[in-house]
Amino acid sequence: MNRKPLIHRAPLALAVTLALSAWSAQAQDATKEGEAARAAGQNKQLETVVITAERRVENIKDVPNAVTAISGEKLDVLNSSGQDVRFLSGRVPSLNIESSFGRAFPRFYIRGYGNTDFRLNASQPVSLVYDDVVQENPILKGFPVFDVKSVEVLAGPQGTLFGRNTPAGVVKFESVKPSQKRDGYFNISYGTFGTMNVEGAANLPLGGDWSARVSGQVQHRDNWVHNANPKGATQDTEGYNDRAVRLQALYEPHKQFSALFNVHNRELKGSARVFRASMIKPGTNDLVDGFDPKVNYTDGTNTQTLHATGGSARLKWVMEGFNIHSITAIESVQPFSRGDIDGGYIYKAPPPYANQGEALFPSESSSSMSGHRQLTQEVRLESTAAGPMRWQGGVYLFDERYTAISTDYSSATTLATGHVDTHQTNRAYAFFGSVNYDVAPDLTVRGGLRYTSDKKDLDVTSSYANLNTSTGTTASTKDSKWNWDLSGTYKLNKETNLYARVGTGFRASSIQGASLFAGQSQATPENVTSFEAGVKSEFWDRRARLAANAFKYQVKDLQLTAVGGTNNANRLLNAAKADGNGFELNLELLPTEQLLLTVGASYNNTKIKDASLSLPKCGSGCNMLDPLVPGTNRYSIDGNPLPQAPKWVANLTARYAIPTADGNEFYVYTDWAYRSKVNFFLYEATEFTGKSLTEGGLRGGYIWNNGKYEAAVFVRNVTNQVRATGAIDFNNLTGFINDPRTYGVQFKALF
Template sequence: MLALAFAGSGVLAQDAKPNVLAPVVVTAERRAENIKDVPVSVSTIGGETLDVLNSGGEDIRFLSGRVPSLNIESSFGRAFPRFYIRGYGNTDFRLNASQPVSLIVDDVVQENPILKGFPIFDTDKVEVLAGPQGTLFGRNTPAGVVKFDSVAPSQKAGGYFNGGIGSFNSVNLEGAYTVPLNAQWSTRVSAQVQHRGDWVKNTFAAGPTQDLEGYDDSALRGQLLYQPSRDFSALLNLHARDLSGSARLFRANIIKKGSNDLVDGFDPKQISIDGKNEQRVNTSGTSLRLKWQLDGLALHSITGYETVRSFSRGDIDGGYGAAFAPPSGPGTIPFPSETADAMRGHGQFTQEFRVESTAAGPLKWQGGVYLFHEDYHIDSSSYDSLGGGAQTGLTTTRQKNDAWALFGSVNYELSPVLKLRGGLRYTHDKKDLATDPDPSLDASNGLSTNTSDSKVSWDLSGTYALTPEANVYARIATGFRGSSIQPASPFGAMSSAGPESTTSYEVGVKADVFDRRARVAFSLFHYDVRDQQLTAVGGTSNLTRLLNAKKSMGQGIEGTVEAYLADNLLVTLNGSYNLTKIKDPGLAVGVCAACTVLDPVNSSGQALIDGNPLPNAPRWIGNVTVRYGVPAANGGEYFVFTDWSYRSSVNFFLYESKEFTGRSLLTGGLRVGYSWANGKYEAALFGRNITNQIRVTGGIDFNNLTGFINEPRTWGAQFKAMF
C-alpha cells in the first residue's frame, strides 16, 4: 500500500505492515549495523526523499538543512560546495582549500572541493556522520563525514527511469539498469542529465554575457561486479561529470545599508555587469574495491583515482564601470574586478588496505593502512572589464599533498547490554606549494613553502541497552586536519595556517517506540577546536589570508522523530541547536569597506572577533516532512508529500556586521502524485521553494554591498518507472 518512504533523518521502508518502520542499516563504523547500535549521531537520506529534493535540478546543496546540524553553501554555484556540520566548516574559496568535513563517495574520499560537487543520482543512501571521525575515515574529518553509497550491481536484472520538466525550461533525466552477465559477472550503468535555461537577463547591453544562470550538467557511472563465490568480490567503478553554465552571480549593492534586507525593488531576474561569466567542470575517476572472506577475517582493498579540470570566470564587483570611469552601477562601484580560477593537471590517488574480524564472539576488531597523493596546478587570472575583458594577469601555483595513516579499532561486548568501542589513528600529512614568479605578486613571504604534520587521533565510546528497543551512548573523540597554504597574489602575501585538532564529547539516546511505529534519537554534544584554521577575506585592502584561532567551541542538541501517525500518514521532524564561538582575545581581521561593523575595532582599524560565532553556522536548523497516501484500486495510491527546511540567521564572515548577516531562510516543497501497479509507475507534480523566499546567502565584502542569492521557485512534472 504505502510506497517507499524515506525520512530526512533515517531510511523508512515498506515492511510487512505499512505502519511499521523498517530497521535502518548504516556503515558509519565501516561495517553494516543498525543505526540504533552506532554510538554517534548519524543521519541518513535516501529513496523518495532524494527524489523529491532532486526534482528541481538543484546541486548537492539541496541536502542543506535536511538533517540536523548540516549546512552547505557555495560562492562558486554548482561547482564548489562547502559543508558545515554543527557549525564547523571552512569558508575558504580557493581551489586548494581543505575542509574539515570529508565527502566520501563509494568509499573513496573526494578531497578537492571541486570533486565534492559530483551529482547525486542512483544513490542507495546518504549518511551524515557528526565528527570527529578521525579513526576509520581517510581525510580531514574533524567536523564529520558526508558519505554516499551508490546502488551496486547484483544478480537481479532491473532498473528505473526518472524524468521531469519544469520552470526555466528545465529538464531532469535520471536512470539506471543492472544486467547480470552470467552467474559471476554483473554490471550496472546509471546516468543523470540536468538542463536549465538562462533566466537572468543582463541589463547592461554592452556586457559580454547577456543571459545567465542556465546550465547543462551530466554525469555517468558504470560498475562491473565480479563475484565467483561468497569468499571474493571485485567491484570496478568508472564515473565522470561534465558541467557547463554560469558561474556564481555576484550582484552589486543589493543589500540595504544598515540592515540585512534586500534593496527596494530588487529583481532576481536582472543583473547589470560588464564582465564575462562562464563555468566549466570536467571530472572523471575510477575505483576498485576488492574483498576476500577468509576464516574469521575479511580483507578489503580500496583503490581510487580522481581527476578534475575546471574553469570559472565571473564579474566579482557585481556591476559595470567604476566610480572613476562612468557610467557605472548599480550603486557605487569603487573599482572593477573580474577574475577566473582554473584547475588543471589534477590527479588524486588513494589506497586503503583494511583487515576486519568476522568470527563470532564478544570481540571484533579492524585495522589498516591508508595512502593519499594529490598533485595539481591552479591558474588564477584577472581581466580588464573596462578594456574589453583583456587578460591582465596570470598566477600559476602547483601543490602536492602526500599523506599516510595507520588505524585500528576494537569493539568488545562486556555483557548483552553493554558494548565498548575504541579506535586509534596515526596520520602524517605533507604539503608542498610553489607559485611561478611574477612581478605583480606580493612576494614578501616568499613564493614557495612546505608543511609536515603528524598526529594521533582516537575515540572511545560505549552503548548501553536500556531495553531491546532503546540504547543510550556516550562518546569522546579527537580529530585532526593538516596545515593549509594560500599562495601569494597581487593582493597579498602567501599565508599559511598550522594544523588544527578537535576534541568532542557526545551523549545520546536512540530508540524504536510504539511497537516500531516511531523512532526517536536525541544527542547532546560539546567540542573544542585548538588552532582552528580560518580564512579572513576581503576588507578594505582586498586581502585574503589564512590564520589560526587559538580556540573555538561548539555545543548544542540534536533530535529526530519519525512516526506513522496513521497507517498512511508518515511524519518526520528533526532539528538542532548549535552555539559556536571563536575564543581568541587578540585575533583581529580586516573589515568591509561599506558595511556597519558590530565588533570592537583596534587601533589598526581591524575587528576583534573574540566571541563571534563561526561563519555560516546557524544556531537553529529544522526540517519536517509529511507524506500522506490514499490507497486506490489495483495497487494504486494517491499521495501528497511536503517538506520544509529552516535555518536561522548566519554570519557570512569572521567579523559581524548588520549587512553581512544572512537572514533566516525557510524553504518548502510540495509533491502531489499517483502511483500504480504496486509502485512500478509514478506520476507527480512538484514545486520547490514554493513560497519563493529570496535571501542573500553570501557576500563579497571588499568593494560594496555585493551578495548572491538562493535558488528561485520552480514548478514541474515528473514521471518514474521501475523495470
C-alpha cells in the same frame, strides 16, 4: 556590543536527551498493544535503517554516534528539481552547505564547523566520501547525486576510520551496486526556467560471474537572469548543462572473493555564481528596494566548465575469521570558472539602471586547475569470527597534485592581463584500528586509534612583476598526529539504547600562495576534542524512531580564512580556540498506515575565543558591529560565532497516502527546511548578516501498477523566499542569492 550568551544550553540539551530516553522507555506499553494490532494485520512499521557509519553494516540504532541517513523516496523528492548537492543543506540536523562558485564548489559545515576559503586548494574539515573513496579537493565534492542507495551524515570528529581531514564530520554517499537482477528505473522531470532532470539506471547481468550497472543523470536549466547592462560581455546567466555517468562492474566467482569496479565522469557547462553589486541596502541586511532576482547589472564575462573523471576498484577476500578489503582509486578534475567578481559595472548607467549594480572598481577573474590527480589506497582487515570482540584495522595512502591558476582580465577588453599559478602536492599516510567489545549482554564498548602523517609542498609562479613576495613563494609542511575515540552503548531495553562518545580529530596545516594583494599565508594544524551523549530508540511497535543527543566540542588552533577586504585578499590564520555546543534531534513517526512524519532539529552555539585576534574593517562600506581595538584600525572578532554557522536548523517532511480500491495510490508530500541567521564572514557587520531562510517543497502524485509507475507535480521553494546566502566583501555590498521557486512535473518508471 553584548557578547554574553543568553543561556548555556549544553546542560539543558543533556536534560532533554535524558527525558526523551525516559519517554521512549515508557512507550513499551504502547509497543505491547501494537503487537496485537500487527498480528491482526492492522498496521505497518518503519523500515529498519541499516548504515555503514562504522565501516561495517549495522542497524543505525546500534551505532554510538550522531548519524542521519536519507534514502528512498525522501532522497528522490529532494533531488527532483535539478538541484546540486546543496539540496541536502538543512535537511539534516546541523548541516549547512553553501557556495560562491555555484554547482562546482560546495562548502560543507557540520555543527557550525567548516571553512569559507574560496581557493581551489582549500581544505575543509568536513570530508565527503563517495563509494568508499574520499573526495578531498573541494571541486570533487560537487559530484551529482544519482542512483544512490543512501546518504549518511556523520556529525562530530571521525578521525579513526575515515580518510583524512574529518574533524567536523563526514558526508557519505553509497551508490546502488550491480546485481544479477535485470531491473532498473527511468526518472524525468521538467519545470519552470526550462529545468529538466533526467535520471536512469539499469542492471546488466552479463552471465557467469559478472554483472554490471550503468547509471546516469542529465540536468539542465535555461539562463533565467538577464544582464540589464547592454555593455556587459555576458547577457544571460544562471543556466547549466550538467551530465554525469557511472559504470560499475561486479565480479563474484565465489563467496570468498568479489571485485567491484567503478568508472565515473561529469561534464558541466554553464554559469559561474552570479554576484550582484549594490544588492544589500546600506545599514541593513535587507535587499535594496525594487530588487529583481531575474536581473543583474554587470560588465564582465560569466562562464563555467568542469570535467571530472575517476575510477576505483574495491576488492574483498573472505578468509576464516576475517575479511580483507582493498580500495584503490584515482580521481581527476579540471574546473574553469570566470566571473565578474565586483558584481556590477563601473560606470553609472542611465535610468532606470542608475545606482543598481554599480561597482566602485572593476574586478574580473577566473579560477582553474590543471594537472589534477588524486590517488588513494586503503587496505582494511575486518573480523568476522563469533564472540564478544570485533575488530578492524588497516593502512591508508593519499597522494594528490595539481596547479591552481588564477587569471585576471580587463573589463574593457575582456582579455587576460596576467595569472598566478599555485603548484601543490600533498602526500599522507595513516594506520588505524578499531575494537568493539561486548562487556556484558547490555553493554558494548568501542575504541579506535589512528596515526596520520601529512606533507604538503607549495610553490607559486606568476606573470606579474609585482607579485607580493613579502612572505615568500614556496612553503612546505609536515604534520603527524595520533587521534582516538572511545564510546559505549547501553541497551536500556529492547527498544532503546543509550550511548556516549568522546573523540578527537585533526586537520593538517594549510597553505595559501602569494598573490597580487596579499603575501603567502599558512595555518598550523587544528585539533578538536568532542563529547557526545544520546539516545536511540524504536518504539510504539516500531512506528516511531527517535535519535537525540547533546554535544560539546573545542577546536584548538582553529584554521580560519579571512576573506575579502578592500583588495579581496584571502589570508589564513589560526584562532587560539573555538567552542561549540548544542543538541540534535531526529524523529520519525507512522501514526497511521497512510501518514508518515519526519522531524529534525538542531541547536549549535559556536564561539571564537582569541582575545588577540582582530581584522581590518570590511572593504564594502559596511557597518561594523565588532569593537574597535584601541589605538588601531582593526576590529576584534573574539566571541564571534563561526561563519556560516546557523544556531538553529530544522526540517520537516509529511507524506499522506490515499489508497484506491484497485490497489494504486494517490499521495501528498511536503518537505521544509529552516536555518536561522548566519554571519557571512569572521567579523560581524549589519549588512553581512544573512537573514534566516525557510524553503519548502510540495508534491502530489499517483502510483500505479504495483508501484511500477509514478507521476507527480511539484513545486520547490514554495514561498519564493529570496535571501542573500553569501557576500563578496571588497566592493559595493556585493552578494548572491538562493534559487528561485520552480514548478514542475515528474514521471518515474521501474523496469
